[in-house]
Amino acid sequence: MDKTLLKRKRIIPGFGLSMGVTIAMLSIIVLIPLISIFWKMAELSIGEFFAVIFHRRTLAAFGVSILCSALAALVNLVMGVLLAWVLVRYEFPLKRVMDGLIELPFALPTAIAGIALTSLTVNTGWVGSVFAKLGIDIAYTKFGIIIAMVFVGIPFVVRTVQPVLEKLDGSYEEAAAMLGAGRRTTFLRVVLPEIRPAALTGFGLAFARGLGEYGSVVFIAGNQPYKTEIASLLIMNQLQEYDYAEAAAIALVMLIIAFVVLFVMNVIQSRAARRAS
Amino acid sequence: MEKKKCRPVPVIICAVFIALFLILPLVFVITEAFSDGLAGWWANITERYTVKALKLSLLSMVAAVVINTVFGLFAAWALTRYYYRGQRILNTLIDIPLSVSPVIAGLIFILTFGRSSPLYPLLQQLHISVIYAVPGIIIATVFVTLPYVSREIIPVLNAIGTAEEEAAALMGAGGWKIFRKITLPHIKWSLLYGIVLCTARSLGEFGAVSVISGHLRGRTNTLPLHIEILYNEFQYSPAFAVSSLLVILAIILLVIRSVVEHRGGKNEQV
Numbered sequence: 001m002d003k004t005l006l007k008r009k010r011i012i013p014g015f016g017l018s019m020g021v022t023i024a025m026l027s028i029i030v031l032i033p034l035i036s037i038f039w040k041m042a043e044l045s046i047g048e049f050f051a052v053i054f055h056r057r058t059l060a061a062f063g064v065s066i067l068c069s070a071l072a073a074l075v076n077l078v079m080g081v082l083l084a085w086v087l088v089r090y091e092f093p094l095k096r097v098m099d100g101l102i103e104l105p106f107a108l109p110t111a112i113a114g115i116a117l118t119s120l121t122v123n124t125g126w127v128g129s130v131f132a133k134l135g136i137d138i139a140y141t142k143f144g145i146i147i148a149m150v151f152v153g154i155p156f157v158v159r160t161v162q163p164v165l166e167k168l169d170g171s172y173e174e175a176a177a178m179l180g181a182g183r184r185t186t187f188l189r190v191v192l193p194e195i196r197p198a199a200l201t202g203f204g205l206a207f208a209r210g211l212g213e214y215g216s217v218v219f220i221a222g223n224q225p226y227k228t229e230i231a232s233l234l235i236m237n238q239l240q241e242y243d244y245a246e247a248a249a250i251a252l253v254m255l256i257i258a259f260v261v262l263f264v265m266n267v268i269q270s271r272a273a274r275r276a277s
Numbered sequence: 278m279e280k281k282k283c284r285p286v287p288v289i290i291c292a293v294f295i296a297l298f299l300i301l302p303l304v305f306v307i308t309e310a311f312s313d314g315l316a317g318w319w320a321n322i323t324e325r326y327t328v329k330a331l332k333l334s335l336l337s338m339v340a341a342v343v344i345n346t347v348f349g350l351f352a353a354w355a356l357t358r359y360y361y362r363g364q365r366i367l368n369t370l371i372d373i374p375l376s377v378s379p380v381i382a383g384l385i386f387i388l389t390f391g392r393s394s395p396l397y398p399l400l401q402q403l404h405i406s407v408i409y410a411v412p413g414i415i416i417a418t419v420f421v422t423l424p425y426v427s428r429e430i431i432p433v434l435n436a437i438g439t440a441e442e443e444a445a446a447l448m449g450a451g452g453w454k455i456f457r458k459i460t461l462p463h464i465k466w467s468l469l470y471g472i473v474l475c476t477a478r479s480l481g482e483f484g485a486v487s488v489i490s491g492h493l494r495g496r497t498n499t500l501p502l503h504i505e506i507l508y509n510e511f512q513y514s515p516a517f518a519v520s521s522l523l524v525i526l527a528i529i530l531l532v533i534r535s536v537v538e539h540r541g542g543k544n545e546q547v
Contacts, residue, residue: 010359011443013452018355025348026370029420033385034373039395040388079294086291090284098291100535104299106474107527107534109481110379111501112520115508116302119309126305127297151298212378214484215501219508232380232484239384239488244393251381258376 037255040248052249057225058234062253065231068142069210072149076206079150080157081199087158088165102159105152110215117148118219140222145230148217149210156209157202164198165191197272204265208258306524309517321518329496330503331522333411334480337499341418341479346472349426353464354456356427357434358442368431374423382420383488386413409491414499417485422475429471430464437463470537477530481523 041049052058087099105113121128121138128138138144168191176186214232222228231254238247311318321327356368374382390396390407400407407413445455461468483501490497498506500519507516 011446012358012439012455013446014354014456015359017452018351018358021348021351022355022367022371025344025352025423026367029416029423030370030373033389033420036385036388036394037381040393079291082287083291083294086287090288092288096535098295100531101295101299103531103534104303104527107477107530108303109483109501109520109523109527111483111504112306112481112523113302115504115516115520116306119513120301120305127301147298151302154298208376212376212381214378214380214487232378235380235384236488239387244388244391247384248388251378251384254378254381258378262376 037248037252040245041252043245044249048245049249052246053253057229058231058250060226061229061231061234064142064145064227064229065211066257068145068230069149069207069213072146072153072210073203073207075146075150076153076157077199077203080154080202080206081161081195083154083158084161084165084195088162102155105154110152110213111219113151114148114216114219117151117216118144121147121220139220140224140228142228144220144222145217145228148220149213152213152216153206153209156205157199160198160202160205161195164195168194197268200268201265204261204268208261211258211261212254303524303528306517306520309514310521312514312517317514318518318521321515322522324515326498327500327503327515327519330498330500330519333414333498334500336411337415337418337486338476338479340415341422342472342475344419345422345426345475346468348423349428349430349471350468352427353430353434354460357431358439371424371427374420379421379482379484380488382485383417386417386420386485386489408489409497411497413489414486414497417489418479418482421482421485422478425475425478426468426471429467429474433464433467434460466537466540470534473530473533473537477526480526 044052083102087095087102118139120126121131121144123129123132123137123139125139131138136143138147172190173186176190181189212232213230214236217230218233218236221230221233223233231250235247235250235254238244238250310321313321352371356364356371387408388394390400390413392408405412407416441459442455445459450458480499481501482499483505486499487502487505490499490502500523504516504519507513507519
């Protein structure tokens with residue numbers, strides 16, 4: 001019975017062709033190349049694998065990557081929720097321009113973002129010279145890395161929170177206000193619980209993006225081992241020295257972190273969906 | 278709900294943030310690009326290696342857009358028009374390139390086609406070089422932009438449902454006719470936006486292409502790689518002049534997006 005039901009659903013022609021093209025392309029472009037990481041890793045013994053992963057320089061690079069992308073995602077979380085709020089709830093001139101600009105980090109090549117942000121924040125740059133007077137270096141420090149990661153991560157939180165805020169029924173807020181809640185209480189008790197899953201998802205996406213980011217960070221980071229070397233740059237260095245197996249080992253750990261983050265986001269989202277229904 | 282009157286403080290905070298992080302870099306690129314005047318800008322972007330890099334970028338862009346548009350349409354069709362086991366897994370697989378670091382995207386193709394790969398002897402016999410050559414750049418670009426078209430179409434196809442197409446199929450219309458007469462009019466705006474997104478992303482890809490290109494100037498240099506070389510050689514105004522081309526493209530993209538969103542929204546209401 002199950003089979004006939006499935007068959008009946010396929011009234012629309014083209015199942016074989018579209019599935020064939022999809023699976024063939026996915027195998028050639030995504031699956032086989034990804035499997036090659038495991039293939040290459042098999043050259044390392046388990047001991048060697050852990051020696052690569054727990055090497056001081058590797059750990060330091062992961063530390064820089066994780067710390068900076070977490071801080072950048074945090075900045076994006078706060079600013080993203082605020083931006084989404086302002087864009088949904090307020091009317092002001094040039095609002096559509098601001099809304100469109102949010103997408104810029106998706107549209108602008110990362111290398112250009114990288115060289116522009118670096119030139120702005122070096123000690124002689126437009127922004128860097130102001131901070132240099134205060135004794136703060138931006139370019140070639142972790143601060144610079146965070147700035148680049150904030151740039152690439154801006155759209156994620158805004159674009160996940162915005163639709164939720166648009167759908168949010170204003171009557172609850174009105175009710176809360178009528179019952180005497182102040183603006184802060186209304187936001188914390190009424191609005192925040194509604195947008196929390198979306199905001200966390202945006203945070204996760206921005207974090208994952210920052211973790212894997214290369215183009216915008218490589219210019220501003222300075223790339224000093226143990227200090228401002230990020231994990232993706234370490235892979236790049238190992239490739240240049242033809243240490244393919246080591247590069248594959250570090251890549252695998254990065255992939256695992258990214259997938260764990262995305263998995264947690266999925267769980268948060270589906271829990272929120274269940275609660276809503 | 279009625280829009281509240283504007284409260285200035287949050288709006289100003291947001292405006293300052295956007296101005297510092299998004300507008301200032303754009304202004305900076307354009308200012309630097311034209312620091313030698315219009316003639317200097319023109320000389321910079323018509324320089325021999327820049328034109329070569331532009332050609333290679335355009336070639337890999339066209340390849341990525343054609344391949345991913347065809348793939349995106351088939352994949353979106355396969356994912357939304359039928360029910361079967363493993364549908365969610367397939368959906369996740371398509372999105373993988375979005376969550377993979379560009380450096381890793383380059384690495385996997387080095388491992389698949391490079392000297393250490395089991396495929397390498399075969400490729401050598403056929404005299405095909407993938408790594409450090411144009412095919413590698415194209416394949417890495419295709420990987421990075423794989424989901425862009427399908428992701429834009431899938432939500433629209435899910436939203437319109439399958440009733441119209443089923444009716445057409447029951448009345449005897451073939452697959453191509455159903456697609457052209459029923460599906461395409463619904464998805465044309467999101468398809469267009471997906472293609473535009475894919476175009477911009479493929480021209481701008483840096484990390485994956487950087488890993489795979491081997492930086493052979495004039496042979497495997499795309500625009501972003503050429504910008505990197507110029508910048509590292511302290512040739513700032515040529516670097517920003519070349520960048521300005523891609524910045525202009527990015528701005529065009531944002532305008533198209535906002536138009537598409539506007540038109541798409543109107544269509545849904547009708």
